[in-house]
Amino acid sequence: DSGVTQTPKHLITATGQRVTLRCSPRSGDLSVYWYQQSLDQGLQFLIQYYNGEERAKGNILERFSAQQFPDLHSELNLSSLELGDSALYFCASSPGKRGGQETQYFGPGTRLLVL
Amino acid sequence: KNQVEQSPQSLIILEGKNCTLQCNYTVSPFSNLRWYKQDTGRGPVSLTIMTFSENTKSNGRYTATLDADTKQSSLHITASQLSDSASYICVVSASDSWGKLQFGAGTQVVVTP
Numbered sequence: 001d002s003g004v005t006q007t008p009k010h011l012i013t014a015t016g017q018r019v020t021l022r023c024s025p026r027s028g029d030l031s032v033y034w035y036q037q038s039l040d041q042g043l044q045f046l047i048q049y050y051n052g053e054e055r056a057k058g059n060i061l062e063r064f065s066a067q068q069f070p071d072l073h074s075e076l077n078l079s080s081l082e083l084g085d086s087a088l089y090f091c092a093s094s095p096g097k098r099g100g101q102e103t104q105y106f107g108p109g110t111r112l113l114v115l
Numbered sequence: 116k117n118q119v120e121q122s123p124q125s126l127i128i129l130e131g132k133n134c135t136l137q138c139n140y141t142v143s144p145f146s147n148l149r150w151y152k153q154d155t156g157r158g159p160v161s162l163t164i165m166t167f168s169e170n171t172k173s174n175g176r177y178t179a180t181l182d183a184d185t186k187q188s189s190l191h192i193t194a195s196q197l198s199d200s201a202s203y204i205c206v207v208s209a210s211d212s213w214g215k216l217q218f219g220a221g222t223q224v225v226v227t228p
Contacts (some may be wrong), residue, residue: 002158002160004158042204042218042219042220042221043159043218044218045215045216045217045218048215056215088156090158090159092158101146101147101164101166101208103149103164104161104216105161106158106160107158108157108158109156109157109158111156
């Protein structure tokens with residue numbers, strides 16, 4: 001158990017809908033990262049937050065957005081969902097003090113299926 | 116083009132045998148290289164993390180090597196166990212990207228009895 005929690009574990013929805021994925025980082029970690037893992041793409045970095053502020057952006061679609069709240073939990077919002085958005089979405093956290101040098105601890109993931 | 120290439124894509128080994136996985140990268144400027152183990156349907160778990168000055172690092176039966184000059188890394192699994200069956204992912208961080216990682220596609224290892 002990494003200490004990172006994600007809810008829900010599974011999500012089934014229809015095309016065009018909007019969903020919110022939630023992540024609680026390890027106690028004391030200030031950085032939160034979001035990743036997408038689809039069968040044909042491997043792990044893709046989406047976005048990172050550090051202490052409430054966006055720190056780095058990867059291959060995140062404009063239909064997707066995220067935020068980190070004062071209590072440090074984070075939410076990833078996916079809107080106008082398409083079939084191709086079906087994937088595992090992982091959240092990871094790290095202390096945030098050493099930037100890219102830190103080990104990231106991954107949550108169990110949310111499996112999204114868009115029908 | 117992916118900046119982190121792994122080989123082989125998959126391999127099957129007998130329990131108790133050793134195996135070596137390869138990772139080549141072009142990420143620059145280089146900060147560190149990590150190996151993750153990912154069981155099917157679960158989040159990746161960090162095995163090792165190496166910076167420019169480190170040539171080798173071990174974690175139990177896992178030993179990672181790094182040649183920053185040739186931009187190559189390997190992960191050696193010694194005396195494989197059934198629980199080693201997983202995807203092993205090479206991940207490289209650039210020094211100008213705060214926390215942003217480049218992921219390889221992974222090597223799927225299957226250990227058979």
